[in-house]
Amino acid sequence: xxEAVPVATMPVLSRRPAEPRLELAPPKARGRVLMWxxxxxxxxxxxxxxxxxxxxxxxxPYDPNAISLAETLKAPSAAHWFGTDQLGRDLLTRxxxxxxxxxxVAFCAVLLAGAGGGLFGVAAGYLGGMVDSIVMRLADxxxxxxxxxxxxxxxxxxxxxxFNLIVVLSLANWARFARVTRSEALSLRQRDFVLLxxxxxxxxxxxxxxxxxxxVTNTFIVLATLDIGxxxxxxxxxxxxxxxxxxxxxxxxxxIADGRGYLxxxxxxxxxxxxxxxxxxxxxxxLGDALRDRLSPTLSRAW
Amino acid sequence: MAESAARTFMRIRDLRKTYxxxxxxxxxxxxxxxxxxxxxxxxxxxxxxLVGESGSGKTTIAKMLxxxxxxTSGSIVIDGQDLTALDRxxxxxxxxxxxPVLQDPYxxxxxxxxxxxxxxxxxxxxxxxxxxxxxxxxxxxLELVGLPPDAARRFPHELSGGQRQRVxxxxxxxxxxxxxxxxxxxxxxxxxxxxxxxxLLKDLQGALDLTYLLISHDLAVVAYMSQRIGxxxxxxxxxxxxxxxxxxxxxxxxxxxxxxxxxxxxxxxxGSAVSGEIPSPMNPPSGCTFHPRCPYAQARCRTxxxxxxxxxxxxxxxxxxxxxxSAPQYxxxxxxxxxxxxxxxxxxxxxx
Amino acid sequence: xxxxxEARHLTTMLRxxxxxxxxxxDNVSLSVMxxxxxxLVGESGSGKSITCLSLLGLxxxxxxxxAGEVLFKGRDLAKLPQRELEKIRGREIGMILxxxxxxxxxxxxxxxxxxxxxxxxxxxxxxxxLRRRAVEVLEKVKIPxxxxxxxxxxxQFSGGMRQRVxxxxxxxxxxxxxICDEPTTALDVTVQLxxxxxxxxxxxxxxxxxxxxxxxxHLAAQFCDDVAIMYGGRVVExxxxxxxxxRPVHPYTVGLLEALPxxxxxDRRLLAIPGQQPGLAEVPRGCRFAxxxxxxxxxxxxxxxxxxxxxxxxxxxxCWLTPQRLPEPVAEMQQExxxx
Numbered sequence: 001x002x003e004a005v006p007v008a009t010m011p012v013l014s015r016r017p018a019e020p021r022l023e024l025a026p027p028k029a030r031g032r033v034l035m036w037x038x039x040x041x042x043x044x045x046x047x048x049x050x051x052x053x054x055x056x057x058x059x060x061p062y063d064p065n066a067i068s069l070a071e072t073l074k075a076p077s078a079a080h081w082f083g084t085d086q087l088g089r090d091l092l093t094r095x096x097x098x099x100x101x102x103x104x105v106a107f108c109a110v111l112l113a114g115a116g117g118g119l120f121g122v123a124a125g126y127l128g129g130m131v132d133s134i135v136m137r138l139a140d141x142x143x144x145x146x147x148x149x150x151x152x153x154x155x156x157x158x159x160x161x162x163f164n165l166i167v168v169l170s171l172a173n174w175a176r177f178a179r180v181t182r183s184e185a186l187s188l189r190q191r192d193f194v195l196l197x198x199x200x201x202x203x204x205x206x207x208x209x210x211x212x213x214x215x216v217t218n219t220f221i222v223l224a225t226l227d228i229g230x231x232x233x234x235x236x237x238x239x240x241x242x243x244x245x246x247x248x249x250x251x252x253x254x255x256i257a258d259g260r261g262y263l264x265x266x267x268x269x270x271x272x273x274x275x276x277x278x279x280x281x282x283x284x285x286x287l288g289d290a291l292r293d294r295l296s297p298t299l300s301r302a303w
Numbered sequence: 304m305a306e307s308a309a310r311t312f313m314r315i316r317d318l319r320k321t322y323x324x325x326x327x328x329x330x331x332x333x334x335x336x337x338x339x340x341x342x343x344x345x346x347x348x349x350x351x352x353l354v355g356e357s358g359s360g361k362t363t364i365a366k367m368l369x370x371x372x373x374x375t376s377g378s379i380v381i382d383g384q385d386l387t388a389l390d391r392x393x394x395x396x397x398x399x400x401x402x403p404v405l406q407d408p409y410x411x412x413x414x415x416x417x418x419x420x421x422x423x424x425x426x427x428x429x430x431x432x433x434x435x436x437x438x439x440x441x442x443x444x445l446e447l448v449g450l451p452p453d454a455a456r457r458f459p460h461e462l463s464g465g466q467r468q469r470v471x472x473x474x475x476x477x478x479x480x481x482x483x484x485x486x487x488x489x490x491x492x493x494x495x496x497x498x499x500x501x502x503l504l505k506d507l508q509g510a511l512d513l514t515y516l517l518i519s520h521d522l523a524v525v526a527y528m529s530q531r532i533g534x535x536x537x538x539x540x541x542x543x544x545x546x547x548x549x550x551x552x553x554x555x556x557x558x559x560x561x562x563x564x565x566x567x568x569x570x571x572x573x574g575s576a577v578s579g580e581i582p583s584p585m586n587p588p589s590g591c592t593f594h595p596r597c598p599y600a601q602a603r604c605r606t607x608x609x610x611x612x613x614x615x616x617x618x619x620x621x622x623x624x625x626x627x628x629s630a631p632q633y634x635x636x637x638x639x640x641x642x643x644x645x646x647x648x649x650x651x652x653x654x655x
Numbered sequence: 656x657x658x659x660x661e662a663r664h665l666t667t668m669l670r671x672x673x674x675x676x677x678x679x680x681d682n683v684s685l686s687v688m689x690x691x692x693x694x695l696v697g698e699s700g701s702g703k704s705i706t707c708l709s710l711l712g713l714x715x716x717x718x719x720x721x722a723g724e725v726l727f728k729g730r731d732l733a734k735l736p737q738r739e740l741e742k743i744r745g746r747e748i749g750m751i752l753x754x755x756x757x758x759x760x761x762x763x764x765x766x767x768x769x770x771x772x773x774x775x776x777x778x779x780x781x782x783x784x785l786r787r788r789a790v791e792v793l794e795k796v797k798i799p800x801x802x803x804x805x806x807x808x809x810x811q812f813s814g815g816m817r818q819r820v821x822x823x824x825x826x827x828x829x830x831x832x833x834i835c836d837e838p839t840t841a842l843d844v845t846v847q848l849x850x851x852x853x854x855x856x857x858x859x860x861x862x863x864x865x866x867x868x869x870x871x872x873h874l875a876a877q878f879c880d881d882v883a884i885m886y887g888g889r890v891v892e893x894x895x896x897x898x899x900x901x902r903p904v905h906p907y908t909v910g911l912l913e914a915l916p917x918x919x920x921x922d923r924r925l926l927a928i929p930g931q932q933p934g935l936a937e938v939p940r941g942c943r944f945a946x947x948x949x950x951x952x953x954x955x956x957x958x959x960x961x962x963x964x965x966x967x968x969x970x971x972x973x974c975w976l977t978p979q980r981l982p983e984p985v986a987e988m989q990q991e992x993x994x995x
Contacts, residue, residue: 013981013989018959018973019682021938022666022722192410193421196474199371199403200425201395210424214415356843463931493698494870498914498927505924520844523873523916527925550918557845564844565873566918577845580815596845 035290042286045279053100060093064250073266083268085258091268095276098250102280105162105245106231109169113231114224117174118181122212125185127204136182139175147172147234148241155243165244169231180223184216218295225288229281236277252277312347312482312514313368318377320363324585335585337363339538340377345531347481350508350515352529352546354522354561358584360538361518365486368516369403370394382481399429402475406487408467412459419455422474429478444473449503465496469503476507482514489524501528523565526550531617534558537584537592540611544618554614554625556597591622599628658686659864660710660832665723665733667702667709669935677935679705679718681888685866687832687881692858692865694875694896697885700932703868706885707836709733710866711750712740727832746776749825751818753837758821759809765820766805769793772827788827796823796853815846822853829861836868851878872915876900884908887943888935894970902982904972906948942974950976 052059068088076083082091117139124135142150154168188194188211197207238244239253247254252273259269320338325331338360345351355361366372368379370386379386381401386394405411412421422444423437431437442452448469459467468488475483485504489497505528508515519525525532525546532549534542534557542555553559560577579596582588588595594604603623611621622628667680680702687693697703709720712732725732727748732740744750752758760768769792770785779785786805793801796819809817818838825833835854839847855878858865869875875882876896883893884907892905903909910928930947939945945955954975963977964970965985974980981989 012965012992013978013985014964014968015961016964017961019664019684021678021681021959192405192407193413195371196403196405196411197413197424199369199398200428201398202424202428206428210416211413215413217415356845465931493932494872494911495698495914495928496931497916498925499929501916502925502927521916523918523921526918526921527916546921550921560845560848562918564848578849580813580846581843 035293038286039290042283042290045283046287049099049103049276049280049283052096053103056093056096056100060090060096062090062093064089064093064097065248066090073262073269075266076268076272082272083266085255085269086262086266091255091272094250094255095252095273098252098255098273099276099280101162101245101249101251102232102235102277105166105169105235106228108166109173109231109235110224110227112166112170113173114177114220114227116170117177118216118220119213120174121178121181122185122208122216124178125182126189126208126212132182135178139178142172142175145172148237151234151238152241152243155238160243160246162245165235165238168238169234172234173227173231176227177220177223180219181216184219185212188212188215222288222292222295225291226285229284229288232277232281232284310347311344312382313345313351313516314378314380315344316342316378316380318342318364318367318379319375320360320367320372321375333585336538336587337584338367338374339587341533341535341538341540343531343533343540343543345482345514345516347514348508348512349530350517350528352517352519352525352532353535354519354525354532355535356520356581358537358581359535360584361535362486363538364535365403365484365516365518368401369484369486370398370401371403399478400481401484402478402480402482403484403486404468404471404475404488406490408464408471408491409459411471412467414459416458417455418457418459418462418470421459421470422455422477425474425477431478440477444476447476447507448473449499463496464492465499468492468500472500472503472507476511479511480513482516485515485517487519488517490519490521497524504528521565522549522561534561537582537587539592540619540621541593542618542620543611544620548615548618552618554618554620554628555593555622556599556628557593559628599624656688659689659727660687660866661685661726662706662710663724663726665706665709665720665725667705667714667718667720669705670717671936675936678938679888679935680709683723683885683888683890685883685890685893687864687866689831689864690858690862691881692867692879694879694882695866695868695885696870696872696875696882698870698932700887700935701885702888702935703870703885704836707750707834707866707868711744711748711834712737713750742776745772745825745830746828747830747832749830749833751821751825751833751835751838753840759817761809764806764808765789765793765812769805769820769824769827772824776828792823792827793820795826795857796820798823814842815850818842818850819853822850822857826857826861826863830863832864832866833858834866834868837870838867839874840869840871847874854878872900872911884911887932889943889973891944891974892972894966898970898982904977904980904982905944905974906950906976907944910947952976 066089068084071080071084071088072086074080074084080090080092082095084090085094120135124132150172151168154171155164158164194207194211197211202210235244236251236253236256239251240257242257244253245251255273256270259266259273262269318338318341319336322335322337323332324335326333341360341364343351353361353364363372367374374387381397384397386397389397419441422441423431426437426440431440441455445452445454450466450469450473454462454466459470462470488504489500492500501524504515507513515528517525517528526549529546532544532546533540534549534555536557542549542553542558549558550562553562556577577596577598582595590606591597591604591609594600597604601624607623609621609623611619614620614625662683662685665680665683666678668676669679670676683702683706685693685695695703695706705714705718708714708718710725710732712735714720720733723733727743732743759765766786766789769789773779773785773788779788789805790801793804798804798816798819809820812820839850842850851874854865857863865879867875867879879896881894882896882899883890884899884905885891886907892899892903892908899908900912903912907928910926913926914928916925928947933939933943933946939956941954941956941958942948942951942960945951948955952975960973960975963972963974
């Protein structure tokens, strides 16, 4: 290894300017444009639906229950954008009022299932032992039964009503949340800040609500948003089978059921509720995906 | 250091921790002696450094002293009080005296909590006082660790690794502990930040008369911080001595190997003396646990386990041949050989 | 003597998570002499690992080498397509990454993985021949009972052994250059020394050049011949390692060495560098270190420092204050030249 600078090689101090910083335009990210379009469309649809559900009278031109025997089975036209059904009721209005039911029921059911299932999952993951075993076995049972059958049985047992419907949908759905929050709680339990809280003699309740739950919310939000689509379809299925909201209250599933007999003559009775249903679920899913992409990077950055 | 006024703050005697490990689904449970009988004293206001690599048991000892786990056997006497004789509740009181600072600054802070709340969590749990009192304490602690007062409103992800570690220290100091258990406090930090944190810890020790138990695999860090150093291997002490003794007169071959890894002049790369890998703690070698890797091993080392015996009054070595093994052959250099750079030393105060 | 690898004006940009672009490697030039080991030293965020990846053409999809050339044996690696690079990697340039567990395929025996090297680069087909060569290579890296261990899987090995296997795969064809990114960081200290000793021996036997990326200054000092210190994506000082570490010129190098706990100064207070590294997204007009530098003058904040070089370009520093901070022998000679 060279020790001192040998006199023979010229130790002249030479100088040259530093290389200038490159100011290049960064390469354009390609996939992101598509993502923004997706997000934009999904958000717009979601906002419209929610607005329509909250303020139906603003958007709906007619009374959803106004029967008009003169206007039965009219095709979509300027007067009736979605056409009319077999009793002459304006379909657009009924779809809008139906959205109230679907969205409200879905929202409540997801919240109930999410909060309940989520808390059970967190408790199971953090406390372990007996609690974990019991919760997981219950979850297994719920997951083993097809949602529709379960809902059928439950509705048959406790009868029809909006409240019952929400309860039934929650019961058929909570295990998904429990599983996810349980695994999150399990991994959180290993983290240093939980250990430090334990060492500081925080009670288990305090740790669960002050530390575990807030760190699970990101995943929870993503899961809940994705779940809304599933619940909407489940509710529609129940209504389709006549087990959900009862007529004459409008509901998408019910309308599709009604339109079954007119598929060839008046396709719009099934068609439009179905399309709006699909749009609602699609936008919920897209929003959920976007949230997942958004919240997950923050997750890893924060951790 | 204040040796004359020192009293023994911590007295550990024959501490052991054994885990039962089951291999595979149907295997028998076999014991894993993570800590196989360690004894040492820590004087108040000083730092005791535990050095070792993986499997040495240093982290397990730290956990036991943090009261995160209980020992399988042995005694821990802190400030005159025997911990093993206390019940769980009473032992809980002791955690206020012994505060931990952990290795990973990214995992030690709850990412969803603001710094202020993270720091005052122990205060809230123990009913420190009014909100105003706690806020004042938080401000005080932030200043103590060199963070600006507005840091209390930030989230962990807005801070760098070094700053997070400062937060961990501030939190640990909240309840005015007498002792801090530092488990690899700077291993995850860059060199330039390490020095800041180490100096901060040193200053705090002087200002608040703290006792430290420092755990690290880096002998240079341990030598810098500690007055007394214990070298662990597979759950036992190989050597315990004052820092100066360890640096200038290490007698155990394992200590010498650790020294070689942090000393540029040792030339240890060519003809590295220590061979092999650390054996699994479940299968410790017979006799002296280090003998399979020791360049000086003799037949006696395989059959007879060396006791930890005093080579000099304060220098204990667990080696049959400690007297004849010479210390590494390089003396400490004179100051002139170290970096002579002319510069002005107006070091600015810590910036965020 | 011509360098075996010469990188000139490498500039790599990385796309951050939220669309921002940072220059992770900013006009980095390195030259590696045959048979010598170059340490690429820096803290986290200095760009040393990305530089490594840029040399090999292994940047992730979020990164792009936007400028510069990497001359290896007369060819510019930066301009070659991946296909050509694949032929060079493993045969003429080896690479060893930090965690051997992730660079080894967990589903293949190590015999198969070593055999892959011969099968791909040398078209050896005969199974017995492949095994024979694999054993030979394992013995070179001092794995005991090599023949029996050919049929083991990576998870059955300890960390140090896995790293040896990784080394074996990469030196099997006696490459001219080995690029290592923190190869020993995850290993125990006593094992680190063994691995470095092994690399040193292989280097001498095969006259292999090595680029050794690390943040551990002690190891770099023991193992390498030359060093390049990186800060904020740029090289700030370079030269023979003994010289740089014993007579550092750039304030960052000085600060780093003074802040490093060393056994020989165990009882002296460490001088910490105040503040912390700015993020790569912040680009000051002048020297990136100026904000933390105790010696900074106005010019340091205004424009990026020129290169000051001596010893035939072997020793270089990017600091405006270099003329006042030269090591004494050089300063004296400067003076002599100026006088006579």
